[in-house]
Amino acid sequence: MRRTEQVDVAFDVRKGPLYFIHDIKVNGNSVTYDPVIRREIPIAEGQLYSQRKVQTARQRVERLGYFEEVDFQIEPTEAPDQLDLKVNVVERPTGSFSFGAGYSSQDGVIVTGSLSQSNLFGRGYAANVSVDYGSRSQRFFVNLADPYFLGSTYSLSTTLSRTSLEFEDFEQEQTGADVVLGHPLDEDGTTRGFLRYGFDLRQLKDNRNVNAAGLILREILQNDVATSLLGLSVVSDTRNDRLAPTSGHQIGVSLEGAGIGGFSKFARLEGRAVYFLGAPTWLLDRSTFVAAVRAGWAVPFNMIGDFKTFQALAGDETFLANPSGQYRRLEDIDDDLTLPLTERYFLGGLGQFQLRGFKARSVGPRRAILRQVTGGNVFTPVGMNQDGQCEDGGPLGPFFGGNLNGVCNKITDRNIHDFADLDETDVIGGNKFSSASFEYRFPISETVGLQGVAFIDMGNAFDERQYNLVDVTEWRYGSGAGVQWFSPFGPLAVVLGFPLDRLSVEDPTVFEFSKRSYYSASRRSSCGGPRRRTRGSRSAWSTSTRRSAPPPRARRRARSSRASSARPRARSSR
Helix, strand or coil: CCCCCCCCCCCCCCCCCCCEEEEEEEECCCCCCHHHHHCCCCCCCCCECCHHHHHHHHHHHHHCCCEEEEEEEEEECCCCCEEEEEEEEEECCCEEEEEEEEEECCCEEEEEEEEEEEEECCCCEEEEEEEEEECCEEEEEEEEEECCHHHCCCEEEEEEEEEEEECCCEEEEEEEEEEEEEEECCCCCCEEEEEEEEEEEEEEEECCCECECHHHHHHHHHCEEEEEEEEEEEEEECCCCCCCCCCEEEEEEEEEEEEEEECCCEEEEEEEEEEEEECCCCCCCCCEEEEEEEEEEEEECCCHHHCEEECCCCCHHHHHCCCCCCCECHHHCCCCCCCCHHHCECECECCCCCECCCCCCCECCEEECEEECCCCCCEEECCECCCCCECCCCCCHHHHCCCCCCCCCCCCCCCCCCCCCHHHEEECCECEEEEEEEEEEEEEECCCCEEEEEEEEEEEEECCCCCCCCCHHHCEEEEEEEEEEEECCEEEEEEEEEECCCCCCCCCCEEEEEEEECCCCCECCCCCCCCCCCCCCCCCCCCCCCCCCCCCCCCECCCCCCHHHCCCCEEECC
16 A cells, blocks of 8 residues: 655745845947947836846847847945946947849849948937839838937837839839837837828829729729828737747737828728747757738728719610610729728738738639720620620620630629639739638758748638638638748748649649849948848838739720720719
């Protein structure tokens, strides 16, 4: 029989003496001013010594990114109840100048230049100027940030931008300005709140003689669209490493509203959570599993009458009375889709709304491609003849804009399974989306910042009539693997993805990459060093990025001699 024995344990706890901070000394900072370091230390001379606050101070100074080494030492003084706190730092380069050329699967050949400094004048200011000039896109950004604006605990960031993007049916030029005010919500600075105001003006250089979905045609007619936006966001970031984390999380929630002036009127709520879960010891060292979820919902307040439409002609009523029901005015087509195209959600590819395994901005609600009838304000799906019958496979098929495969879509088709010919549809984006991903990340070479990744992505965008964001039967799924390189001058990602539920218009494999290769023209400034994201600078949560309209696969309209004799006149439908 097993015998159970018990013992008593007594703990004798005695309260030790209290110590106070006598002096805080900062050494090793030849460029950075003392106050830039001292403001990160949540303890001052004369205050009670706290080991927890000293640990928090070290983490905050390291997080600045200005120093290669940070060491906190506690030393006794002649007074028995006082201690000196010595902060020893070794500075690192905080600025960079780069010039190079690269290639993007979305933008083609790009010439790029960048000048950045994350510790401007040694006072902790951040500044960045970048230019990307490509065959299909041009981008210019200027960002200035002060993490302690006017000596307060608030950060202030301002961004000016100018972009020009070329799509298949039109060119889009956009000028914008953002002002972001931030403030820490906890002592260690891992949780921050942001207040943002943004204004941008979008101009379209359009070709109105195209076949496209009704929502895209409405957008082309607008020409100039201004958006004035105010937003609040909260971000929590506890990652143990900024480049290759293995533990911690990133959680953010943002609420934005547009309509304080400008054309666009909407409210938008977005949330995101990314968890770095680590990995069992029998897997590769410094590898980790990553689980992420994200969702967004935009509620439009624009009315269909806010959008321009085409000038009606005398013969329009004849087609509108056709019993087939396949002829409608532009303002009567999808009149419940009033969220501007640039604010809609498009999933696919790499980037902010990634869904790897699919081409960029190719996943979301679809609508039939339409053609204009007789040059007036009447539209019908391509391939439909003047009697509302499908002529796609007949001898006059090319005249009606079809692809000669013998089938046509209907003007009322909305769901993906409704369309008889997906090749004659455009992705028009949704006003809401949900997505999730699960990854395994593993180091290939920590010295050069090379990392491998295997993934499965899932999600979809939904239109104004779809409300169940968690219906996984409506999600799209992609899987694959890739390589990421965190280079000193920017990221490089190579991904080979496979759609697991491929549609007939989608590729069986999608190879995507974003590459910037810098050559001998690259050099560091006198304060050279890799660029880094600084507190208060532009991020996915402190400032919301504009959503570019998708490149619709629209066809040029086969016009009759009457229709091509004059450019359609636009008018307001109000």
